[in-house]
Amino acid sequence: MPDEKQAMTIAEMQRTVDEYIGQFKEGYFSPLALMARLTEEAGELAREVNHYYGEKPKRKDEAENTIDMELADCLFILVCFANSLNINLEKAFHAMMHKFNTRDKDRWTKIDTE
Ligand SMILES: [Mg+2]
Secondary structure, three states, rough: OOOOOOOOOOOHHHHHHHHHHHHHHHHHOOOOHHHHHHHHHHHHHHHHEEEHHHHOOOOOOOOOOOOHHHHHHHHHHHHHHHHOOOOOOHHHHHHHHHHHHHOOOOOOOOOOOO
């Protein structure tokens, strides 16, 4: 397992999560439960974003979380989701970027680099 200060590939991330989940009899949640967990974590992320950038301050008794940690929670669930369905996230990520770089290549205004 790579140490926590080293850069990690998506494959290593998937392996790390699989080793972690593999310790427990419960294993991965079902796709529907993972979908619910992802929605929970997206809500927690939204709460932090609203706290830092929005109009809704936290109550004094609310836990101090960070956007970083909530993004990482979402990432963990996404990796669990992929692992539970035997999806290679690195391959899927490359396919997604290929789509952006081909189908959507003229969609956004390029920064003039000359
Ligand atoms: Mg969370």
